[in-house]
Amino acid sequence: MANSKKRLATNVAGAFFVDSTCIDCDTCRQLAPETFKELGDYSSVFCQPGTEAQEQAALRALVACPTGSIGCEKAFDAKAALAQFPMLIEGEVYYCGFNSEKSYGANSYFVKHADGNWLIDSPRSTAHLLKAFELMGGIKYIFLTHRDDVADANEFAEHFKAERIIHRDELSALPEAEIVIETNEHEDFSADFRIICVPGHTKGHCLLLYKNKYLFSGDHLHFDRDSRHLAAFPDHCWYSWQEQSASMSRLAVHSFEWVLSGHGQSVCQSRDQNRVQLLELAETMKSIKR
Numbered sequence: 605m606a607n608s609k610k611r612l613a614t615n616v617a618g619a620f621f622v623d624s625t626c627i628d629c630d631t632c633r634q635l636a637p638e639t640f641k642e643l644g645d646y647s648s649v650f651c652q653p654g655t656e657a658q659e660q661a662a663l664r665a666l667v668a669c670p671t672g673s674i675g676c677e678k679a680f681d682a683k684a685a686l687a688q689f690p691m692l693i694e695g696e697v698y699y700c701g702f703n704s705e706k707s708y709g710a711n712s713y714f715v716k717h718a719d720g721n722w723l724i725d726s727p728r729s730t731a732h733l734l735k736a737f738e739l740m741g742g743i744k745y746i747f748l749t750h751r752d753d754v755a756d757a758n759e760f761a762e763h764f765k766a767e768r769i770i771h772r773d774e775l776s777a778l779p780e781a782e783i784v785i786e787t788n789e790h791e792d793f794s795a796d797f798r799i800i801c802v803p804g805h806t807k808g809h810c811l812l813l814y815k816n817k818y819l820f821s822g823d824h825l826h827f828d829r830d831s832r833h834l835a836a837f838p839d840h841c842w843y844s845w846q847e848q849s850a851s852m853s854r855l856a857v858h859s860f861e862w863v864l865s866g867h868g869q870s871v872c873q874s875r876d877q878n879r880v881q882l883l884e885l886a887e888t889m890k891s892i893k894r
């Protein structure tokens with residue numbers, strides 16, 4: 605829980621605030637954009653929640669914040685706030701919440717599936733999430749997009765006897781993985797799940813495409829709220845920007861509606877919009893020298 609003595613001066617007056625332990629991960633701005641925004645090197649409350657919906661969104665941000673940097677100085681129902689996670693996105697796809705500082709606050713997701721449930725990247729291992737996943741039928745597979753977002757995957761794997769999946773070039777972050785992705789292109793894991801290798805952000809970064817509709821995009825691709833366009837992070841490319849741009853072009857052959865990112869905003873837009881924006885992004889990336 606945040607410390608009111610460390611309350612940032614950039615917060616507006618009122619119950620909700622961010623303290624100076626914030627790592628500027630963007631999670632709160634994604635979950636409650638009407639309350640939080642980036643001011644300097646931190647997030648701050650720029651407008652106190654004015655409606656019940658805004659307050660619930662701010663409480664979701666409080667729960668999801670990886671560093672416990674969001675405070676609320678009025679009484680609230682903590683159990684109800686926790687119970688909002690995992691949060692249904694659509695169909696059988698959920699956002700886990702409880703982002704982990706170990707992955708710099710990356711988002712993680714859960715897919716409920718008749719052949720066994722999937723966890724995509726790892727949230728914090730908390731008693732609440734373990735119980736919630738138990739009630740949803742456990743976890744069969746844990747898919748790690750890349751080395752940075754492993755977080756508490758081993759604890760979830762141990763608890764649920766789940767199989768961990770990661771590319772061979774990311775294996776040093778998860779040597780215990782039961783299933784090692786060997787392809788550098790794409791392969792169908794099963795009828796509903798396709799693994800797509802997109803080297804660039806890291807050498808063995810992979811995406812997971814579910815039902816040709818939901819693309820779990822890790823740190824390869826996200827939606828930029830300002831430009832309203834698919835985007836990549838040039839300043840956070842650890843392996844090869846040139847390869848990431850080539851991977852972006854190749855990704856356009858796959859069709860999807862949702863981009864569910866690790867870092868950055870997620871989005872649902874038409875398949876055509878995604879394809880056109882991906883190709884434009886790949887061209888733009890080529891012109892950025894790194």
Ligand code: SF4
Nearest residue numbers: 626627629630632669
């Ligand atoms: S979620 Fe927490 S750590 Fe991330 S930007 Fe918001 S206050 Fe900072």
